[in-house]
Amino acid sequence: MTRKNLIWADKKDLKKNLKDKIYIVTGANSGVGLETTRQLIKQGGHVIMACRRPEAAKEVATGFKGLKGTYDIMRMDLADLQSVRDFVAKFEKKYDRLDGLVCNAGLVVMGNEIQRTKDGLETTIGVSYFGHFLLTELLLDMLKKSAPSRMLIVSSVVHAGNPKNRPKVHLEDLNYKKRQWKNFAAYGEAKVATILYAMELAKRLEGTGITTASVHPGWARSNFGSGGGAFMKLIMAVARPFTSGMSDSNWESAQTSLHVMLADDVPEHSGEYYSQSSVLYRDKECKNGGWPMRSPNPNARDMKTAKKLVKMSRKIVGLDKK
Numbered sequence: 540m541t542r543k544n545l546i547w548a549d550k551k552d553l554k555k556n557l558k559d560k561i562y563i564v565t566g567a568n569s570g571v572g573l574e575t576t577r578q579l580i581k582q583g584g585h586v587i588m589a590c591r592r593p594e595a596a597k598e599v600a601t602g603f604k605g606l607k608g609t610y611d612i613m614r615m616d617l618a619d620l621q622s623v624r625d626f627v628a629k630f631e632k633k634y635d636r637l638d639g640l641v642c643n644a645g646l647v648v649m650g651n652e653i654q655r656t657k658d659g660l661e662t663t664i665g666v667s668y669f670g671h672f673l674l675t676e677l678l679l680d681m682l683k684k685s686a687p688s689r690m691l692i693v694s695s696v697v698h699a700g701n702p703k704n705r706p707k708v709h710l711e712d713l714n715y716k717k718r719q720w721k722n723f724a725a726y727g728e729a730k731v732a733t734i735l736y737a738m739e740l741a742k743r744l745e746g747t748g749i750t751t752a753s754v755h756p757g758w759a760r761s762n763f764g765s766g767g768g769a770f771m772k773l774i775m776a777v778a779r780p781f782t783s784g785m786s787d788s789n790w791e792s793a794q795t796s797l798h799v800m801l802a803d804d805v806p807e808h809s810g811e812y813y814s815q816s817s818v819l820y821r822d823k824e825c826k827n828g829g830w831p832m833r834s835p836n837p838n839a840r841d842m843k844t845a846k847k848l849v850k851m852s853r854k855i856v857g858l859d860k861k
């Protein structure tokens with residue numbers, strides 16, 4: 540059943556001919572990323588499915604048979620910065636343009652134990668933010684050369700918190716070296732970081748023809764959260780019938796990313812936050828979402844913090860000297 544206040548991408552955007560357009564979608568083998576990928580291929584685009592498990596991508600790609608466009612599966616583990624660098628090097632050898640970069644992959648580490656990426660970053664932030672940060676920075680020349688081009692990064696309603704508790708990036712300890720770790724606190728911070736990054740990037744790229752955006756896809760009935768193992772999967776399966784009236788199919792959840800990649804007016808709003816409607820917003824005025832929408836969290840709108848975050852991130856991922 541479709542929620543009545545779901546925001547849909549314009550039908551004419553979903554019919555645009557994407558022949559000769561090249562896209563990268565991270566996390567393309569599952570959930571929102573898979574439906575975004577399928578639609579871009581359906582419209583004739585060529586999608587590079589950047590996945591940590593190529594075998595999973597291969598399996599789902601059997602469903603693309605008969606679609607107008609094409610795809611290529613390339614391995615990339617966002618929890619390993621060398622893997623991101625290797626991906627970009629291979630991509631640049633094979634391709635000479637990039638029309639759209641969809642930084643979609645993400646996870647929340649389930650349980651009470653902090654996990655770290657290969658590079659020692661807190662995993663939820665490392666995958667959702669730092670991995671995509673490095674990927675995007677390394678692809679900027681390609682996006683510039685292919686302009687007009689677009690980049691989006693998937694955030695979440697969780698970034699908004701509530702009026703009494705707004706998540707923020709902790710510049711003094713981004714990777715939980717000193718602070719007590721909680722999984723959804725780290726997730727909220729990661730998703731604030733994605734919004735700040737899209738905003739900073741838009742400012743930095745003014746006049747280049749690259750449009751950036753951050754996205755809340757809605758409450759997707761995807762594999763999200765299944766990293767908690769069999770017990771978590773069971774809880775999710777039991778809860779599904781009770782939440783299905785508030786949540787969305789993966790196709791419905793792909794609408795916001797597709798709008799950002801395809802709609803004509805998006806370049807007029809570079810750097811902004813696009814949100815599907817969501818009952819999970821604690822701020823009443825946000826529940827209907829908006830393309831674009833003002834985040835209710837002032838910590839996600841602060842350009843000074845965004846600039847500091849980017850400066851620090853460049854050092855953390857090894858683009859600048861510490």
Ligand SMILES: NC(=O)c1ccc[n+]([C@@H]2O[C@H](COP(=O)([O-])OP(=O)(O)OC[C@H]3O[C@@H](n4cnc5c(N)ncnc54)[C@H](OP(=O)(O)O)[C@@H]3O)[C@@H](O)[C@H]2O)c1
Nearest residue numbers: 566569570571591616617618644645695758759761762763
């Ligand atoms: N589901 C929701 O309600 C919801 C709400 C707000 C925001 N979001 C965001 O939406 C995005 C898509 O999530 P989803 O709901 O579609 O969940 P999903 O079905 O679990 O898909 C997540 C994708 O991210 C990939 N991924 C995880 N860790 C990775 C890594 N280290 N390197 C490369 N890829 C990695 C996963 O790969 P594997 O298959 O190999 O695990 C999978 O392809 C995420 O950024 C999530 O935070 C989701």
